[in-house]
Every structure is written in structure tokens, then in C-alpha cells.
Amino acid sequence: MLVVVTAAKGPPPPPPIVLSMVAVHATKEGSSPKSYDPALKEVRAALEDLKFDTYRLICTQTVSARHNEESKVAISPDYTLYVKPLSKDPGGKVRVSVRIEMPPKKEGEKPVNALSTTLVIVPGKQFVLGGLELDKGELVIVMALKDDPHNPSVHGSLRFRFSF
Amino acid sequence: MAKCRYTKGGGRDPAVDIERWFDGESADPEPIKRHVAECASCSAHLAQLETVRKGVSALSRHEEIRDAQLPAFMTGIREGVERPVRWRGVWAFVSIAAAALIVAASVLFIITNGPRTVNAVESCSTELEGATVSSYASGNGVTTVWVNLAPDDIP
Numbered sequence: 001m002l003v004v005v006t007a008a009k010g011p012p013p014p015p016p017i018v019l020s021m022v023a024v025h026a027t028k029e030g031s032s033p034k035s036y037d038p039a040l041k042e043v044r045a046a047l048e049d050l051k052f053d054t055y056r057l058i059c060t061q062t063v064s065a066r067h068n069e070e071s072k073v074a075i076s077p078d079y080t081l082y083v084k085p086l087s088k089d090p091g092g093k094v095r096v097s098v099r100i101e102m103p104p105k106k107e108g109e110k111p112v113n114a115l116s117t118t119l120v121i122v123p124g125k126q127f128v129l130g131g132l133e134l135d136k137g138e139l140v141i142v143m144a145l146k147d148d149p150h151n152p153s154v155h156g157s158l159r160f161r162f163s164f
Numbered sequence: 165m166a167k168c169r170y171t172k173g174g175g176r177d178p179a180v181d182i183e184r185w186f187d188g189e190s191a192d193p194e195p196i197k198r199h200v201a202e203c204a205s206c207s208a209h210l211a212q213l214e215t216v217r218k219g220v221s222a223l224s225r226h227e228e229i230r231d232a233q234l235p236a237f238m239t240g241i242r243e244g245v246e247r248p249v250r251w252r253g254v255w256a257f258v259s260i261a262a263a264a265l266i267v268a269a270s271v272l273f274i275i276t277n278g279p280r281t282v283n284a285v286e287s288c289s290t291e292l293e294g295a296t297v298s299s300y301a302s303g304n305g306v307t308t309v310w311v312n313l314a315p316d317d318i319p
Contacts, residue, residue, distance in 0.1 A: 046306045095286070115297065117288035117309045127283045131297075131311030 016064045017085040017094050018146040019121075023059050023075045026052035026130070027137030043142040046126045050140065058139075062146070065096075078102055079114070079132065079139055092123045094145055100129065121145045182206050186213050283307040 022043045029035075031053040036044050039057040047055050058075060065071035065083045073081040084097040099116040114132050121127060123145045130140040185196040200206045229237055285299040285307060294314025301307050 045304055049302045049304075049306075049308075113289075113291045115288070115290055115309065115311050117297070117299070118286040119307065119309075120284040120286060122281065122283055125283050126306050128306055128308040128310075130308070131313060133313060 014067050014088060016066045017088065017096065019063045019065065019083060019096075020144050020146055021061045021063050021073060021081065021083075022057070022142045023081075024140040024142065025056045025058050025134060025137050026050060026140045027054045027056075028052055029054045043126065046128050046142045047140065050128075050130070052137070052140075054137075055140070075100075075139070075141070076134065078134065081141065086118070092145075093120055094123075095120050096145075098129065098143070100132065100139075100141070102132075182209060183213065186210060281305075285309060 020042075022040065024037075024040060024043070024047065026047070028051070034048075034052075035054045036047070037055055037057045039060075040047065040055055044055075061073055063071050063073055063083050065085050067085050067087070070082045070084045073083070075081055080101045082097075082099045082101060086095040086097055088094045095118065097116070097118050100114045102112045102114045104111055115129055117129070119127060121144075126142055126144040128140060128142050130138060132139045181190075182196060182200065184190045185193050185200075190196055200210055282301050282305045288297040288299050288309050290297050290311050292311065292313065296312045297309060298312060299307065299309045
């Protein structure tokens with residue numbers, strides 16, 4: 001009886017994937033040396049190779065995303081980030097689909113995928129999405145897979161520093 | 165004890181030595197036998213020899229291998245030497261199995277955990293008109309996916 005019940009339920013769903021997300025407003029303002037918002041300390045190394053000289057924090061969020069389900073993060077009125085974990089290997093690497101959506105240019109049209117990418121990400125290693133215009137600068141998003149996906153204390157926290 | 169000509173060292177003729185007679189090696193035992201019955205010194209010496217013989221007999225049992233038994237005895241030794249030792253084989257098998265297990269566990273660990281390298285980009289695209297997307301890994305292990313906008317494509 002127990003076997004029948006277990007078989008009917010199927011395997012338990014994998015735990016959600018937890019990623020850190022830092023949205024940055026990057027501009028060229030002639031700052032020398034480069035200017036970094038103190039709140040960007042954790043992602044500064046990922047920004048150093050970019051062509052901008054001034055970096056300000058827009059928002060940070062810890063994204064908890066279930067497998068094959070899109071999690072939505074509103075970054076600005078123009079950009080929304082969607083994260084969908086596709087698979088996870090025993091070593092902790094996660095295959096994830098990430099896209100940044102923009103509202104349609106004309107009313108009645110579909111939203112536009114400004115950037116769509118599928119990555120295999122390693123815990124603790126950062127990746128950067130960028131190049132999209134934002135308020136006389138560009139949007140840069142720094143993300144990383146967190147090592148501990150079971151820590152409930154980090155789920156769903158959202159902080160904004162930049163107003164549009 | 166007084167020396168007698170029949171006792172060891174005192175005898176003029178080794179053939180009549182009392183110890184040879186005691187060991188049954190005398191060619192003419194009768195004179196010695198009569199002498200021992202009359203001579204207190206030889207009688208006492210004979211008693212000592214008998215005591216020693218009884219003591220030695222009591223100490224251990226001496227196995228003898230006769231000539232007829234020797235081939236079977238040697239065959240047994242050869243079989244013992246040439247017989248494969250079962251436990252030696254078992255321990256060799258256990259050692260090899262343990263080594264194989266360690267290697268397998270190491271390989272499994274490397275495969276499952278793998279070297280923690282960098283993120284990999286499988287695909288990237290954009291729906292923005294005239295824009296392209298490129299990806300690259302920088303020296304500090306950061307993977308970047310970048311949208312290169314067309315000059316007039318402003319959101």
C-alpha cells in the first residue's frame with residue numbers, strides 16, 4: 001500500500017535554486033579612478049573589466065526559483081528579469097535559463113526579450129548580463145548561484161537603492 | 165667411588181668397558197655381568213646409567229623415521245611447500261578490491277563534483293532589432309553575456 005502511494009506521488013521535486021542578483025546602473029561620467037557604490041563591494045571584481053567608470057546599485061535580490069518554473073524580478077519599469085532553472089547535476093552545477101524582458105514598444109504587442117540566455121552555472125561563480133540602455137547609461141546585472149539553497153533566511157529579500 | 169678396571173676410563177680393554185656392555189655393544193658380556201654382580205663400584209655405576217636412561221626416556225618420546233617411511237615423509241613436505249596458501253589469495257583479493265574501490269570512489273568524486281571551473285554559456289540571443297549578443301569569460305572567472313545594441317535602438 002505504501003509502495004502504491006509512493007509510486008503515485010512520484011519522486012519529490014528538487015529543492016529550489018537560489019541565486020543572488022545585483023542590478024547595477026553603469027555610466028560613463030569621466031570619473032577617474034572608477035567610482036563604485038560602496039554597496040557593490042561583493043560584485044566589484046565582476047565590473048572592473050567593463051567600459052564604464054561609474055557604478056551605482058539599483059537593487060539586490062536573492063532569487064529562489066523552482067525547477068522549470070520562471071521566477072520574476074522587477075528591476076526597473078523597463079526591465080524584468082526571469083530565471084528558470086532547468087536541471088542540476090550532482091556536483092551542484094545548475095543549467096538555468098535567464099531572460100530580461102522589456103515592455104512592448106507598441107500597445108497590444110508582445111513583450112520583447114531583450115536578452116535570453118541559457119547558462120551552466122557553478123556555485124559561487126558570478127556571471128554578468130548587460131548592454132541594455134538605462135537612463136543615460138546601461139543596465140548591468142551580476143548573478144551567482146548560492147552554495148546553500150536550503151537557507152530560508154535568504155529567500156525573497158529585495159532591496160532597492162536606485163529610483164527611476 | 166673407587167675405580168674399577170671395568171668402568172669407563174679404568175678398563176684396560178675398551179671391549180669390556182661396562183658402558184658398552186650396558187648399551188648392549190659388548191662382544192663378551194658374561195664376564196662383565198658376573199663382575200657387576202660382585203663389584204660394588206661397577207654396580208653403583210650401572211645404577212647411575214640406568215637412572216639416566218630412565219630419566220631420558222621419561223623426558224620425551226623420540227620419533228624415528230625409518231627408511232621405508234622416508235619417501236612418504238618427503239612427499240608430505242613437498243605437498244606442504246607447494247600447496248597454494250588460501251589466505252594469501254584472499255588477502256591479495258581484498259587488497260586489490262580495496263584499491264579498486266578507492267580509485268572508483270575518487271573517479272566518481274571527480275566526475276560528480278568536477279573541477280569547479282567557470283560558468284558556461286550554452287546559448288544567447290536578443291529580440292531587439294539590429295542588436296547582437298556576445299559572451300566571454302574574463303580572466304577572473306566571471307562569465308559575461310552582453311547585448312550590443314544598434315546605434316538607434318533605444319528602449
